[in-house]
Amino acid sequence: MEEAIGALLKEQLGAKDVRVYGLRPIFGGYSRETFAFDADVTHADGRVEAMPLILRRDPVPASSILPTDRGIEYRLLLRVAGATGVPAPRAIALDETGAHVERAALVIERLPGKSDLSALFGGPDADQLESVATDLCEQFAKLHLASMAKLDPDGELRDPLKKGVDTSSWEAYVRSQIAYLKRSYVKTAFDAMPVFYDAYCSLERNLPTPAPLNFVHGDAQPSNYLYADGKITGVIDWELSHIGDPREDLGALYHVQSLNGWDLMGAVKKEGGFLGYYSKLTGIPVSQADLDFFRLLWLSGVQTPPLEAVKRRLDGEHDEFLHLYIIQPIIAGMAPFAAQLGYPTVSEDA
Amino acid sequence: MYTNPTSAQSVRYVRDALKKTIAPELQSDQAKVLIAMIDTTLASVEKRVEVEQQYMAEECGRMRDLLEAASGRLAGNGSASAEELRANLAALPPVRFAPIPAFTELNAAYAETSRLFTASLGSLHALAAEGEEAAPALIGDARAYIALRLQRDMSYVYAMEGGLIGKG
Numbered sequence: 401m402e403e404a405i406g407a408l409l410k411e412q413l414g415a416k417d418v419r420v421y422g423l424r425p426i427f428g429g430y431s432r433e434t435f436a437f438d439a440d441v442t443h444a445d446g447r448v449e450a451m452p453l454i455l456r457r458d459p460v461p462a463s464s465i466l467p468t469d470r471g472i473e474y475r476l477l478l479r480v481a482g483a484t485g486v487p488a489p490r491a492i493a494l495d496e497t498g499a500h501v502e503r504a505a506l507v508i509e510r511l512p513g514k515s516d517l518s519a520l521f522g523g524p525d526a527d528q529l530e531s532v533a534t535d536l537c538e539q540f541a542k543l544h545l546a547s548m549a550k551l552d553p554d555g556e557l558r559d560p561l562k563k564g565v566d567t568s569s570w571e572a573y574v575r576s577q578i579a580y581l582k583r584s585y586v587k588t589a590f591d592a593m594p595v596f597y598d599a600y601c602s603l604e605r606n607l608p609t610p611a612p613l614n615f616v617h618g619d620a621q622p623s624n625y626l627y628a629d630g631k632i633t634g635v636i637d638w639e640l641s642h643i644g645d646p647r648e649d650l651g652a653l654y655h656v657q658s659l660n661g662w663d664l665m666g667a668v669k670k671e672g673g674f675l676g677y678y679s680k681l682t683g684i685p686v687s688q689a690d691l692d693f694f695r696l697l698w699l700s701g702v703q704t705p706p707l708e709a710v711k712r713r714l715d716g717e718h719d720e721f722l723h724l725y726i727i728q729p730i731i732a733g734m735a736p737f738a739a740q741l742g743y744p745t746v747s748e749d750a
Numbered sequence: 751m752y753t754n755p756t757s758a759q760s761v762r763y764v765r766d767a768l769k770k771t772i773a774p775e776l777q778s779d780q781a782k783v784l785i786a787m788i789d790t791t792l793a794s795v796e797k798r799v800e801v802e803q804q805y806m807a808e809e810c811g812r813m814r815d816l817l818e819a820a821s822g823r824l825a826g827n828g829s830a831s832a833e834e835l836r837a838n839l840a841a842l843p844p845v846r847f848a849p850i851p852a853f854t855e856l857n858a859a860y861a862e863t864s865r866l867f868t869a870s871l872g873s874l875h876a877l878a879a880e881g882e883e884a885a886p887a888l889i890g891d892a893r894a895y896i897a898l899r900l901q902r903d904m905s906y907v908y909a910m911e912g913g914l915i916g917k918g
Contacts, residue, residue, distance in 0.1 A: 589868075592864030714754065728910040732908060734903070748901075
């Protein structure tokens with residue numbers, strides 16, 4: 401594997417020589433196979449550069465959980481840091497067909513910073529919490545004000561998961577997202593999951609106030625930020641990026657921090673708090689009702705590919721055990737839907 | 751509650767994973783013997799889980815019937831053994847269970863009922879959007895049931911208290 405990655409880097413960087421070492425898996429998610437490694441790159445002019453890098457490779461196609469495209473991710477990462485000023489990893493190399501490393505993969509730079517945000521919450525970095533959270537709000541604003549033309553010149557991000565999303569207007573976008581969720585449910589619900597269907601129908605009946613469509617990170621949960629010295633040093637995991645309603649990112653953050661108790665939003669003091677500060681920076685008003693709506697929309701969106709993956713497993717398309725195991729988090733994932741929809745507390749005796 | 755995969759199917763998937771992925775990696779004879787024993791035990795659970803409740807309920811009735819018949823036939827027998835038999839009959843749990851449908855039949859009916867119930871939520875939401883005054887309360891009633899269903903799933907299907915494995 402190290403040799404194959406070295407050959408890929410040598411070819412795409414036009415280097416004289418590349419030595420890859422220290423390859424190790426990172427257990428950071430189920431969607432991609434992720435490895436950290438280091439490379440000493442000898443450039444054509446003889447200069448040797450030490451590069452801390454990450455390889456993100458597709459899993460075996462049949463067992464893929466998230467059908468994202470490494471080529472789209474690579475092209476986005478070539479642009480995103482420059483176009484937004486957000487600290488995103490630079491794209492280094494792309495093996496779009498898997499010619500070098502068996503399956504489609506990209507190599508990106510490994511950013512500095514801590515990825516475990518728990519240290520900010522009552523841990524050794526608690527004094528950095530407000531500063532990091534405020535910086536995060538500013539990074540969101542930069543991202544959501546970025547030029548779509550620069551970030552997505554070819555329109556690849558308008559419907560990257562091929563869901564039939566229509567970005568011609570805000571209402572068309574939101575309604576087509578919900579229509580996709582309902583279609584997907586009918587097609588892939590391997591078991592009846594009424595709470596999900598109830599959520600999709602509720603979203604349709606409770607559209608928030610429109611806002612301009614723009615660039616959305618797509619998986620803006622706390623585990624995708626790196627920090628150091630009171631600042632965000634990296635925003636990672638861009639595979640779900642798309643053109644959409646920027647408030648989706650706020651919904652994602654709000655949802656995950658509600659689950660793990662890492663209240664980044666509540667740590668912002670400027671302009672009356674995270675939402676006020678964000679609105680001032682972006683001009684996008686965000687109410688609690690908007691946040692609730694986009695929390696549910698984001699959660700529904702990220703929940704759907706795993707449901708489809710479990711269905712493929714139960715239909716016998718492959719024999720990966722992971723897809724049976726993720727039924728467990730899917731069950732746990734129903735509780736936030738029920739809470740958001742205001743389900744009553746019940747007991748067996750009722 | 752969750753019905754697909756069924757408990758038996760889940761056990762089958764675990765056995766497959768043990769056989770295809772885990773067993774070939776085992777080095778010691780002790781571990782190889784142990785995995786064969788585990789497979790046998792799981793094969794037993796896979797078979798048993800779909801019939802045990804039906805059979806237990808039905809056999810409670812059969813045993814009671816037999817003891818009642820014996821007690822009737824031995825009505826005139828005053829021996830200690832006959833007394834003991836009558837005492838055993840009197841001490842039986844005071845229940846007679848209604849027959850439980852065969853698992854496959856129950857599972858299919860539950861799945862189809864659940865599917866149609868879920869689809870009907872869409873109808874109720876559409877009615878609410880059209881201004882039907884009764885619809886919001888009917889949605890509320892449905893949600894109270896779904897909350898119970900979720901609670902049962904969390905109590906009896908969910909088992910991930912140790913956290914998400916393999917994800918950092």
